[in-house]
Amino acid sequence: MPVEVIMPKVDMDMASGKVATWHVLSGEHVEKGTPLFDIETDKAAMEVEAEASGILHHLVAEGVDVPIGQPVAWLYQEGEEVGEPPTAVPLAASEDKKASPPADETERDPVSAVKADRVEPQQDGAADKVRATPLARTIARDAAVELTEIAGTGPRGRVQAADVRGKIDARQTETPALQFQAESGPLNISRSRADKGIPVVLIHGFGSDASAWKPLEAYLKGRPVIRIELPGHGKSPKLRIDSFAELSSVVRRAFDTLDIERAHLVGHSLGGALALSLADTRSKSIASLTLIAPGGLGPEVNGPALEGISRSTRAESLGPWLKELVFDETMITDGYVKAAMASRKDPALRAAQARLCDTLFPDGVQSFDLKAAIGRVDVPTCLIWGKNDAIIPWRHALRAPGNIALHLFDGVGHTPQFEAPAEVGKILRQVYDGAS
Numbered sequence: 001m002p003v004e005v006i007m008p009k010v011d012m013d014m015a016s017g018k019v020a021t022w023h024v025l026s027g028e029h030v031e032k033g034t035p036l037f038d039i040e041t042d043k044a045a046m047e048v049e050a051e052a053s054g055i056l057h058h059l060v061a062e063g064v065d066v067p068i069g070q071p072v073a074w075l076y077q078e079g080e081e082v083g084e085p086p087t088a089v090p091l092a093a094s095e096d097k098k099a100s101p102p103a104d105e106t107e108r109d110p111v112s113a114v115k116a117d118r119v120e121p122q123q124d125g126a127a128d129k130v131r132a133t134p135l136a137r138t139i140a141r142d143a144a145v146e147l148t149e150i151a152g153t154g155p156r157g158r159v160q161a162a163d164v165r166g167k168i169d170a171r172q173t174e175t176p177a178l179q180f181q182a183e184s185g186p187l188n189i190s191r192s193r194a195d196k197g198i199p200v201v202l203i204h205g206f207g208s209d210a211s212a213w214k215p216l217e218a219y220l221k222g223r224p225v226i227r228i229e230l231p232g233h234g235k236s237p238k239l240r241i242d243s244f245a246e247l248s249s250v251v252r253r254a255f256d257t258l259d260i261e262r263a264h265l266v267g268h269s270l271g272g273a274l275a276l277s278l279a280d281t282r283s284k285s286i287a288s289l290t291l292i293a294p295g296g297l298g299p300e301v302n303g304p305a306l307e308g309i310s311r312s313t314r315a316e317s318l319g320p321w322l323k324e325l326v327f328d329e330t331m332i333t334d335g336y337v338k339a340a341m342a343s344r345k346d347p348a349l350r351a352a353q354a355r356l357c358d359t360l361f362p363d364g365v366q367s368f369d370l371k372a373a374i375g376r377v378d379v380p381t382c383l384i385w386g387k388n389d390a391i392i393p394w395r396h397a398l399r400a401p402g403n404i405a406l407h408l409f410d411g412v413g414h415t416p417q418f419e420a421p422a423e424v425g426k427i428l429r430q431v432y433d434g435a436s
Contacts, residue, residue: 205269219425303364
């Protein structure tokens with residue numbers, strides 16, 4: 001019997017969700033934990049992983065709104081017969097166009113489907129899938145709680161809403177462990193499908209990951225995009241980093257593996273400092289350099305905010321710190337915070353970031369100085385900064401030499417690429433068109 005891949009709920013106000021991008025094609029075999037598709041909530045994007053292994057079929061088309069808790073695809077076992085979709089769905093273009101719902105299919109009420117106290121379909125080979133009521137799953141998702149860590153008290157061990165709430169209450173009294181097992185391996189690198197022109201290499205800031213670039217990437221369509229995730233961020237290994245120089249060396253090694261002749265380099269915050277360091281040592285490989293609110297141009301930094309982001313264990317504590325990043329706090333919605341917390345639910349990831357924060361920003365100051373490096377840059381360079389930045393003072397930009405273009409935005413905080421992506425995208429296109 002096929003297993004449903006359902007539209008998850010990441011915002012209490014959500015009634016439906018939109019499949020933004022599929023990462024897997026119909027007919028492909030996936031393992032449990034494989035990224036399947038992206039959904040978007042407000043201006044945040046969230047990646048959804050497979051909860052079981054199997055062969056993916058009957059994918060909902062990209063851009064289609066699907067009620068929360070309803071299927072967007074099905075996973076079949078090897079050798080299991082694949083017929084028409086178990087329920088009516090708007091199929092992706094790659095699906096069999098002849099597929100249609102059974103004649104006796106009855107329309108399902110999406111609200112009652114979510115509230116019904118039922119168990120998701122099980123199948124042989126997916127016995128490790130947790131049995132839980134939909135309400136329990138919703139509460140667990142919103143609080144970034146792993147259902148696998150909860151002993152269910154319902155029939156046949158099913159996890160109930162009260163079980164999840166008990167886990168949340170117990171967690172609030174726990175002291176977060178700031179220990180992690182150092183890992184090894186290369187940094188995670190992801191690429192867009194475009195293959196024409198000089199690629200744009202993006203390096204995100206502290207506490208973020210590659211998904212932070214999505215608002216800006218909408219204005220870079222047609223150009224190859226390569227995203228590098230920092231150690232202990234996103235899907236990169238949790239490396240033990242003891243200095244900014246060591247971190248720069250790790251990023252430089254990742255850049256050297258890209259097998260590209262030249263790149264337009266873009267970095268934000270800590271990623272901006274690393275991009276500057278990279279341009280200082282790989283100038284022949286850099287077509288242009290864009291630094292968005294970069295670190296390294298002065299000692300001041302909002303240390304409490306960085307530490308708060310790295311150590312937050314739930315959405316209620318993370319949200320206020322995320323609002324420090326922007327000028328307009330209404331951009332940081334409940335859905336955005338919950339999606340951000342869901343990507344940070346691993347205690348080892350938080351511990352790795354907390355240690356990196358203490359290494360790079362001891363006692364709330366920047367421990368690295370790149371003012372000499374920015375004076376040596378010999379590639380087209382521009383600085384982009386929000387004049388309401390509460391993390392790194394925008395006046396650090398005034399320490400750059402006069403041959404570097406400076407773009408300052410009123411009513412923008414520490415994340416211009418998120419708060420004003422159209423304006424930043426326009427600047428980048430002008431730079432890239434001039435370098436073509």
